[in-house]
Amino acid sequence: MLERMLLDHAVLRERGESLMALLDRSEMPDQQLLAETRWQLSGHVMQHLALKDRYLYAKLLNDPRPHVRAIGEEFHQELAALYADYCEQGKYWTQERVAAEWEAYRHPAKARILAMFARVEREETQLFPLVYDASIDISTQVPHSSNWAREAFAIKDAMTKASARP
Template sequence: MNIELLQSQHDALRLLAERVLLAIADEGSPRPLGALRWQFARELMAHLALEDHIFYPSMKRRADDSLRETVAQLQVEVAPLAQSFSQYMAQWNDDRIARDWRSFCQETRDMIEAIMRRIDKENRLLKALTIETGSKAPQIRRAG
């Protein structure tokens, strides 16, 4: 696994997020988007698991103290976001979405904004790692 994989997952998540935002753009007209929401959720949760179990542990073994501290902080910060997203998915079932479309749209925009801020932060770290190691991105070995 390498950094390009993480960046490509970020890109895929961004595209899915844009599709979700497009689907909720009209607050006056509820639209079915269960499959799209669950696709986004699966991609996000798989990505978070990859980061938590492979990427962050690998980066914590690097020699650069500053990098290790940054990665440790990022790992700590992602837990509340993942928990918040899980709660959001559990709270917004199809029936509740249909009953309270406007609130769903607002909470969805807020959630996606938080996730995109996080992705942007991680992309800055990944870019710095790529620059630090030269033109070739470092390989990240599986933990354990």
């Protein structure tokens, strides 16, 4: 399962880089291309978090060893906070708002992508080795602890649908 998570991380990096390339433009790119690129990344983030929650976090949080649980709680709480901000920003930055405030949108959006990259790197260098070292079996799923996709439709609508104007 770690191999699957590493592959997912590669996809997250690839999609993050695609969005970063659009955000690097001083002029707003094609609105539809930007919307699709934003949603491709967001949709994959949600799928990845659901997978990770069922196979990794739930097991770390329920591990009988206090040090494993503590590390699992630290990573899980940090992720929940990052994701809450991600959802809030995803719903706030509608297509219309991005178009009207491109400069105000692009720099914080780039910062969130860089934070995601740093988080993925930290998981790969600190969390995944713990799974190996502590012999945690993540080959089977357990009930999830969070509903990572709860905000999916609101985020997708904000990112991909232009509001109807009278």
